[in-house]
Amino acid sequence: MTGALTDIRVIEMGTLLAGPFCGQQLADHGAEVIKIEPPVTGDPMRAWGQEKSDGKSLWWPVVGRGKKSVTINLREPAGQDLVRRLVAGADVLLENFRPGTLEKWGLAPEELRALNPRLIVTRVSGYGQTGPYAAQPGFGAIGEALGGIRYTTGDPGSLPSRTGISIGDTLTAMFATIGTLGAIHARQRTGQGQVVDAALYESVLAVMESLLTEYHVAGFIRERTGSIIPNIAPANAYPTRDGNLHLISGNQDTVWRRLAEAMGRPELGTDPRYATHHARGDNQLELDELIAQWTATLDTAELHRLLNEHSVPNGQMYRAPEMLLDDHFAAREAIAWVDSPDFGAIPMQNVVPKLSGTPGSINWSGPMLGEHNDEVLGGILGLDTDSLEQLRSRGIIG
Known part of the structure; x- marks a missing residue:
C-alpha cells in the first residue's frame, strides 16, 4: 500500500456511487477501506453498468478497487455489534443511507463517537442530514435537478440533458472526500472527530459558478446554450x-x-x-x-x-x-492496467491527483463479495473460526 493515507482506516457502508466513489478516492491514496456489503447480494454496483454476457458488471472493478469486502447484515443486532467493534478502531465511517437509517440501527454518530471520540462520520445523502427535505429519497439525478446543472445542460431547443456521467454522485463524492480530509487535519489539532455532511444538491450547486449572483444582481437566468458559452468566442x-x-x-x-x-x-x-x-x-x-x-x-x-x-x-x-492510443496518456500513466479475477488485465483511469512524495496506487480491482471476511473479522476483530462459522450459519455475515 502506498499513498498519503496509509495510516487511515475507513469503514465504508452504503451502496451505488456517491458514497463508494468517495471510498474509492480514499483507497486510491492508501487508506485501508473496509467495505461492508449485504450478504448474498452485495452492492448493486456489482450488477450495474455495462455487462459481459455472464452478467458481471464492468463498473464494479473500478468503483470497488482497492477495497476490502466484508459481508455483514446491518439489519441484525449482531451485525450492528460487529460494526461497533470495527468503528472502535477506525478513523472514518463513510455512509450514504437515507438520513435516520444509522440512528434506526443504533449506530448514530454520537453513539459511535462515544466509543471512539476520534471517529469522523462522513454522511452522503440527497438533501443533507437536516432541513425539511432530509428524509426524502434523493438520487444523483434529483440532486442535479435541484442544484441547477440539469436545467443548464443541453441544446436550447431540447429537453434538459444529463452530462453523460453520474456527475451529481461524483461531485458529491469529491466534496465528501475533501470534507473527510479536512476533518482528519482538524483532528490533529483537536483530537476529536466530527460529522461531515455532504448533500447531493449542494455539491452540484457548489460548482454552478455565479448562477445565483447573476440572477440576484442582474435578473439573468442561465439557459441551455448547447456547445457554446454565450459571448465567449471562439x-x-x-x-x-x-x-x-x-x-x-x-x-x-x-x-x-x-x-x-x-x-x-x-x-x-x-x-x-x-x-x-x-x-x-x-x-x-x-x-x-x-x-x-x-x-x-x-x-x-x-x-x-x-x-x-x-x-x-x-x-x-x-x-x-483514442485515450488508449494516446502517447501523452501513456507517458503520464493516466490509464492503469489492473488485474481482475473476472476479466483479466483491464484498463481504468489511474489515481488523481499525482503526489510526488506519497503517490497513490490501485492495489487491486473490485474484490469478490465477502473476500476479506476472515482477514477483517478474524484478523482485526480477533474472531476465531467457530465464532465466524456461527455468524455465517445465522446469516449475519453470509
Missing part, C-alpha cells in the same frame, strides 16, 4: 475534413490573433468585428461559421499540428479508443 467544436470534431479555444485577444495567423488570415486578428472579447461575443455565430469553413479543409492531425505551432489551445474530442 470556443467551440469545429468539423475536420476527415469527419472528426476538434475543440478550439481562442477566446483571449492574444490567442485569437494567433489563431488568425494559423488560419492564414492575420488581418482578422485586428478586424474590429473580432479584435476584442466583446466584439467576438457580439459576432459569435458569424465567427464560428468562419472558423468551421477553415477547419473543414484540414484533416484532424494537420489541424492539431498547425494550432499547436501557433500556441492555440485545441484538442480532439476523445472516446475510449
Whole structure:
C-alpha cells in the first residue's frame, strides 16, 4: 500500500456511487477501506453498468478497487455489534443511507463517537442530514435537478440533458472526500472527530459558478446554450475534413490573433468585428461559421499540428479508443492496467491527483463479495473460526 493515507482506516457502508466513489478516492491514496456489503447480494454496483454476457458488471472493478469486502447484515443486532467493534478502531465511517437509517440501527454518530471520540462520520445523502427535505429519497439525478446543472445542460431547443456521467454522485463524492480530509487535519489539532455532511444538491450547486449572483444582481437566468458559452468566442467544436470534431479555444485577444495567423488570415486578428472579447461575443455565430469553413479543409492531425505551432489551445474530442492510443496518456500513466479475477488485465483511469512524495496506487480491482471476511473479522476483530462459522450459519455475515 502506498499513498498519503496509509495510516487511515475507513469503514465504508452504503451502496451505488456517491458514497463508494468517495471510498474509492480514499483507497486510491492508501487508506485501508473496509467495505461492508449485504450478504448474498452485495452492492448493486456489482450488477450495474455495462455487462459481459455472464452478467458481471464492468463498473464494479473500478468503483470497488482497492477495497476490502466484508459481508455483514446491518439489519441484525449482531451485525450492528460487529460494526461497533470495527468503528472502535477506525478513523472514518463513510455512509450514504437515507438520513435516520444509522440512528434506526443504533449506530448514530454520537453513539459511535462515544466509543471512539476520534471517529469522523462522513454522511452522503440527497438533501443533507437536516432541513425539511432530509428524509426524502434523493438520487444523483434529483440532486442535479435541484442544484441547477440539469436545467443548464443541453441544446436550447431540447429537453434538459444529463452530462453523460453520474456527475451529481461524483461531485458529491469529491466534496465528501475533501470534507473527510479536512476533518482528519482538524483532528490533529483537536483530537476529536466530527460529522461531515455532504448533500447531493449542494455539491452540484457548489460548482454552478455565479448562477445565483447573476440572477440576484442582474435578473439573468442561465439557459441551455448547447456547445457554446454565450459571448465567449471562439470556443467551440469545429468539423475536420476527415469527419472528426476538434475543440478550439481562442477566446483571449492574444490567442485569437494567433489563431488568425494559423488560419492564414492575420488581418482578422485586428478586424474590429473580432479584435476584442466583446466584439467576438457580439459576432459569435458569424465567427464560428468562419472558423468551421477553415477547419473543414484540414484533416484532424494537420489541424492539431498547425494550432499547436501557433500556441492555440485545441484538442480532439476523445472516446475510449483514442485515450488508449494516446502517447501523452501513456507517458503520464493516466490509464492503469489492473488485474481482475473476472476479466483479466483491464484498463481504468489511474489515481488523481499525482503526489510526488506519497503517490497513490490501485492495489487491486473490485474484490469478490465477502473476500476479506476472515482477514477483517478474524484478523482485526480477533474472531476465531467457530465464532465466524456461527455468524455465517445465522446469516449475519453470509
